[in-house]
Amino acid sequence: MIGWHEARGLMETIGRVKNLRRYPFKSMRGEELARALVTYSGVAGDRVYALVDPTKPAEFPWFSARQAPELVTFTPRLLEPPEPDLRYPQKRRYKLEVTTPEGGRFDAEDPAFLAALEARFKRKLELRFSEQGMQDDRPLSIFCFPTLTRLENETGVSIDYRQFRANFYIEWNREPFAEDELVGRTLAIGQELIVLVAKKDTRCVIITLDPETAKSTPAVLKTVVQRHEGCAGVYAVTVQEGVAASGDEVKLLA
Numbered sequence: 001m002i003g004w005h006e007a008r009g010l011m012e013t014i015g016r017v018k019n020l021r022r023y024p025f026k027s028m029r030g031e032e033l034a035r036a037l038v039t040y041s042g043v044a045g046d047r048v049y050a051l052v053d054p055t056k057p058a059e060f061p062w063f064s065a066r067q068a069p070e071l072v073t074f075t076p077r078l079l080e081p082p083e084p085d086l087r088y089p090q091k092r093r094y095k096l097e098v099t100t101p102e103g104g105r106f107d108a109e110d111p112a113f114l115a116a117l118e119a120r121f122k123r124k125l126e127l128r129f130s131e132q133g134m135q136d137d138r139p140l141s142i143f144c145f146p147t148l149t150r151l152e153n154e155t156g157v158s159i160d161y162r163q164f165r166a167n168f169y170i171e172w173n174r175e176p177f178a179e180d181e182l183v184g185r186t187l188a189i190g191q192e193l194i195v196l197v198a199k200k201d202t203r204c205v206i207i208t209l210d211p212e213t214a215k216s217t218p219a220v221l222k223t224v225v226q227r228h229e230g231c232a233g234v235y236a237v238t239v240q241e242g243v244a245a246s247g248d249e250v251k252l253l254a
Contacts, residue, residue, distance in 0.1 A: 012252045013251050013252075015144070016248065017168055017244065017246055018169050020244060022043045023046055024049060024076040025047075025076040025096065025108065026050035027062075027068075027071040028071055028072065029073070029076065031077070035084040037084045037243055038140070038242060038243070039238060040241060041131075042140050042238070043140070044084075044089070045078055048132075049128070050128045054126055062134070063125055064206070065209060066205055066206060072214050073101045073212065082094075094131060104116075109127065139238065141168070142167070142168045142170060143164045143201075144169070144172045144178070144179050146177075147176045154223045155217075155220055160210060164232065180200055180231070184196075187236075189242075190248035192244075193241070194253065197236050200233075201231055201233040201235050202231050203232050208220045
């Protein structure tokens, strides 16, 4: 009888993780990771802080880079991030420092930070924290480099891969947008993590924003809408929790 790890050796390898990223504060800059725990709630520490507009509907209350593009130039940093092997980290492991574009530094939970944001954006805001993460749709997002190359060719502009704000950036050995064909399929990432590709990722104006300057290139979203039904990349859910790492092989299970 073939064991689980032996069986993996017989499965089709379809790519490799090139970049693994999380975004501690929704709509702000992300950070590159060597390894991370991926739970049923997503990458540990991903989108655990967010801004809420109290005037918006409860089902989608976020104040994000859709309304304030410069948010993508704020830099959050977990001061004592949980180690990948730590399943149930203490609250202090989510203590977050945010650096503004001008260089000011704030504790994310300091009332002075929220007051500064309200003054900057001229509206009432609320800070929300959830260690489960506050993603727009499914807990995990996957984007592939052949798709990025195709979009650059179609738009005629250079696109920073970070504009797509994914957790897993994969170097497929397949055609551009091949990830669309994986909806409903199960993938193994590394030795532990198993995910189900749940749906295509419908895109918004945030993918037009340069992560360094917040300058918008509308052609990116226009091309995705006109040529790819408004979608680029896919969402996934965790089937089996585990630690994932940059460089991990991605195998097609079912």
